[in-house]
Amino acid sequence: MSIILDKVSYLYGQGTSYEIMALKDISLKIDDNEFIGIIGHTGSGKSTLTQHLNGLIKATSGHIYVDGEDIYDDDYDMKKLRGNVGLVFQYPEHQLFETTVFDDVCFGPKNQGLDKKTVELRAFEALYNVGFPEELFYSSPFELSGGQKRRVAIAGVLAMKPKVLILDEPTAGLDPAGRDEIFDLLKKMQQELNMTIILVSHSMEDVANYVNRIIVMDKGQIMLDGKPREVFKYYRELEKMGLAAPQVTYLMHELRERNLDVDVDATTVEEAKISILKALGEI
Ligand SMILES: Nc1ncnc2c1ncn2[C@@H]1O[C@H](COP(=O)(O)OP(=O)(O)OP(=O)(O)O)[C@@H](O)[C@H]1O
Numbered sequence: 001m002s003i004i005l006d007k008v009s010y011l012y013g014q015g016t017s018y019e020i021m022a023l024k025d026i027s028l029k030i031d032d033n034e035f036i037g038i039i040g041h042t043g044s045g046k047s048t049l050t051q052h053l054n055g056l057i058k059a060t061s062g063h064i065y066v067d068g069e070d071i072y073d074d075d076y077d078m079k080k081l082r083g084n085v086g087l088v089f090q091y092p093e094h095q096l097f098e099t100t101v102f103d104d105v106c107f108g109p110k111n112q113g114l115d116k117k118t119v120e121l122r123a124f125e126a127l128y129n130v131g132f133p134e135e136l137f138y139s140s141p142f143e144l145s146g147g148q149k150r151r152v153a154i155a156g157v158l159a160m161k162p163k164v165l166i167l168d169e170p171t172a173g174l175d176p177a178g179r180d181e182i183f184d185l186l187k188k189m190q191q192e193l194n195m196t197i198i199l200v201s202h203s204m205e206d207v208a209n210y211v212n213r214i215i216v217m218d219k220g221q222i223m224l225d226g227k228p229r230e231v232f233k234y235y236r237e238l239e240k241m242g243l244a245a246p247q248v249t250y251l252m253h254e255l256r257e258r259n260l261d262v263d264v265d266a267t268t269v270e271e272a273k274i275s276i277l278k279a280l281g282e283i
């Protein structure tokens with residue numbers, strides 16, 4: 001599924017004295033099977049942007065085309081769009097409310113009007129895909145750990161079989177182990193289920209290690225958009241926006257300044273390791 005944003009702007013409180021321009025002239029194209037990280041300072045417009053992608057917020061001006069169709073056309077099927085573009089809000093576990101994990105995951109597909117058998121099959125599949133332990137399917141969501149609750153919430157959206165999955169700060173509030181687990185899970189889902197995953201994150205380190213494309217936002221605009229190693233070249237500009245490149249970027253630049261011939265564009269610890277060993281003549 002391709003999504004095109006053409007000069008999308010959004011004003012909160014349009015026409016009031018509190019008017020805020022949250023998005024300004026955003027143009028971008030999202031293709032099939034991408035893994036995108038959206039990064040930016042607080043208030044830069046990340047959540048506002050993601051909520052445009054499934055029609056939850058309507059642009060003040062500009063157009064959004066999904067598979068070539070203008071989603072603001074009067075006869076456009078918004079309900080279908082909501083099914084195709086699944087949105088996992090920040091702290092989604094706050095929205096778990098059914099008595100069992102399984103019932104909770106059934107909620108979305110049930111609402112899509114599917115029959116009982118299909119709904120249950122979808123729920124099983126989704127829980128399986130997020131690696132949720134079977135012996136806990138019928139326990140109360142409130143008895144689970146933070147990481148498990150997060151998985152259930154993600155499964156709830158996955159059960160609607162979206163083609164694009166958007167997650168707003170999917171690892172917020174989790175410990176480092178829980179964070180790695182969720183990122184590993186998303187990477188696996190993106191590859192095995194052939195879906196596009198878009199995640200909002202504050203952590204450059206996490207994003208650098210997992211995504212294929214980074215979109216950097218600042219004050220409602222897109223400042224950078226590209227592969228991690230292209231984006232981190234601009235680490236000085238990122239700092240001016242209150243962001244930082246991964247630690248690896250700084251380390252590699254420092255080594256280069258000390259005349260070790262390393263690849264300054266390495267973005268992951270693994271890439272850095274190989275480059276340093278090479279420069280030292282070990283491999
Ligand atoms: N419901 C709202 N009403 C009015 N202004 C809002 C509303 N939601 C967001 N804003 C404003 O719009 C701008 C963009 O906010 P948004 O929540 O999209 O940023 P964000 O990048 O997701 O921030 P964070 O990292 O804190 O989640 C900010 O100036 C914010 O104060």
Ligand SMILES: [Mg+2]
Pocket residue numbers: 046047048168
């Ligand atoms: Mg936000």
